[in-house]
Amino acid sequence: MALTGIQIFKLLPKTNCKECGVPTCLAFAMNLASGKAELDACPYVSDEAREQLAEASAPPILPVQIGNGVRKLTVGGETVMYRHEKTFYNPTAIACKVSSDIKDKELKAKLAIWNAFQYERVGFNLRPELVAVEDAGDAKAFAKTAKTIAETSEFNLILMSDNIDAMKAAVEATSFKKPLIYAATEANVDDYGALAKDNDLPLAVKADSIDALIPLTEKLLGMGIKKLVIDSGSREIKQAFEDQVAIRRAALKAANRALGFPTIAFPCEMASNLGMETMIAAMFIAKYGAITVLSDFTTESLFPLLIERLNIFTDPQRPMTVTEGIYEIGTPDENSPVLITTNFALTYFIVSGEIEGSKVPSWLLIKDTEGLSVLTAWAAGKFAGDDVGMFVKKCGIADKVKNKELIIPGYAASIVGEIEEELPGWTITVGPREAPHLPAFLKAK
Numbered sequence: 001m002a003l004t005g006i007q008i009f010k011l012l013p014k015t016n017c018k019e020c021g022v023p024t025c026l027a028f029a030m031n032l033a034s035g036k037a038e039l040d041a042c043p044y045v046s047d048e049a050r051e052q053l054a055e056a057s058a059p060p061i062l063p064v065q066i067g068n069g070v071r072k073l074t075v076g077g078e079t080v081m082y083r084h085e086k087t088f089y090n091p092t093a094i095a096c097k098v099s100s101d102i103k104d105k106e107l108k109a110k111l112a113i114w115n116a117f118q119y120e121r122v123g124f125n126l127r128p129e130l131v132a133v134e135d136a137g138d139a140k141a142f143a144k145t146a147k148t149i150a151e152t153s154e155f156n157l158i159l160m161s162d163n164i165d166a167m168k169a170a171v172e173a174t175s176f177k178k179p180l181i182y183a184a185t186e187a188n189v190d191d192y193g194a195l196a197k198d199n200d201l202p203l204a205v206k207a208d209s210i211d212a213l214i215p216l217t218e219k220l221l222g223m224g225i226k227k228l229v230i231d232s233g234s235r236e237i238k239q240a241f242e243d244q245v246a247i248r249r250a251a252l253k254a255a256n257r258a259l260g261f262p263t264i265a266f267p268c269e270m271a272s273n274l275g276m277e278t279m280i281a282a283m284f285i286a287k288y289g290a291i292t293v294l295s296d297f298t299t300e301s302l303f304p305l306l307i308e309r310l311n312i313f314t315d316p317q318r319p320m321t322v323t324e325g326i327y328e329i330g331t332p333d334e335n336s337p338v339l340i341t342t343n344f345a346l347t348y349f350i351v352s353g354e355i356e357g358s359k360v361p362s363w364l365l366i367k368d369t370e371g372l373s374v375l376t377a378w379a380a381g382k383f384a385g386d387d388v389g390m391f392v393k394k395c396g397i398a399d400k401v402k403n404k405e406l407i408i409p410g411y412a413a414s415i416v417g418e419i420e421e422e423l424p425g426w427t428i429t430v431g432p433r434e435a436p437h438l439p440a441f442l443k444a445k
């Protein structure tokens with residue numbers, strides 16, 4: 001059971017030295033109790049107290065690492081019910097299921113297609129992380145298929161079998177990839193627990209209900225196994241959704257450690273077509289699936305899920321930004337127009353998209369405004385004329401162009417005079433207010 005702030009305070013040194021970043025030990029204790037601080041921030045906690053505090057400072061939903069390599073991921077570690085309260089930390093992992101009796105050639109063809117599903121957005125590489133291999137009844141084929149995926153692709157693995165011998169063979173063949181073992185059940189919990197523990201692998205736990213999960217996770221915790229992922233067993237949409245909410249609520253609000261683990265959901269077992277599966281997966285990305293498993297990946301199913309995931313798992317208190325600097329749109333030369341705007345990601349993508357659409361090669365200067373859009377940045381004094389002028393000077397665009405004309409957003413028309421003072425020799429032109437008017441504006445120049 002988690003400790004209260006006062007209970008934690010009693011275990012702290014009570015020197016109020018402030019080294020943890022807050023003025024008093026009591027404030028630190030309160031932050032620790034509410035998951036807003038890390039125990040390591042206080043360097044003076046005794047080993048004895050540290051042991052007692054470890055549970056209190058652990059996240060209510062334990063983070064679990066799966067896999068190796070570039071698609072290694074962490075699931076769980078969440079601390080809030082609602083994204084606006086703080087943020088969601090570890091994006092829902094997206095998996096695709098294959099049967100172990102798939103032909104080698106077909107598997108390699110699928111992996112090549114799936115591997116190509118990678119999309120660059122706002123500086124992130126969006127892609128799925130996992131392939132779930134389901135044992136079709138032949139232990140050798142199960143291990144072989146898993147090994148092929150582990151050795152020939154970047155994907156990490158979920159190994160799905162209720163046959164302990166088949167699972168042992170697959171684990172032996174793929175343990176270097178740190179696969180998730182699926183799943184310990186009431187019938188095999190001792191064997192699967194031992195296998196996960198011996199190989200230091202994450203383990204999924206499946207039961208017929210939330211109530212039936214609790215004794216299983218408690219038993220595994222008793223065996224010293226904490227890297228757990230839980231499956232309440234429901235494959236009916238409404239019940240599966242309610243289970244996700246109930247598990248999150250139990251872990252966060254009731255500090256129920258037996259349910260404080262990331263969850264796995266199977267849209268592929270809840271619908272008869274990929275479109276419906278995708279909609280169910282979208283629901284689990286929003287609430288609160290840590291891993292969601294589909295029956296296939298296609299661009300039209302995967303891309304919207306990746307974009308939804310990107311939006312759900314960004315910090316709502318920190319706007320998405322692009323890096324300050326000079327961006328080339330097309331292949332601009334020394335006579336190409338020079339435009340400037342702010343580093344709010346949405347502004348950048350809309351403006352750069354319109355310039356690209358105009359087919360007029362251009363230089364786009366992006367000024368850091370802490371992620372604010374043009375009008376907001378101007379109102380907040382982060383897109384002031386002298387600042388803009390200084391940035392243009394220091395960014396180096398003057399070395400790239402003969403044409404000393406700077407096109408500023410229409411919404412910032414009032415800063416023309418200040419920029420002119422800061423940038424003698426430049427002509428400052430007020431561009432359109434709205435990005436969709438940029439193509440006509442650029443073509444008319």
Ligand code: SF4
Nearest residue numbers: 016017018020025042
């Ligand atoms: Fe107290 Fe430790 Fe923070 Fe110092 S660093 S104020 S001892 S909690």
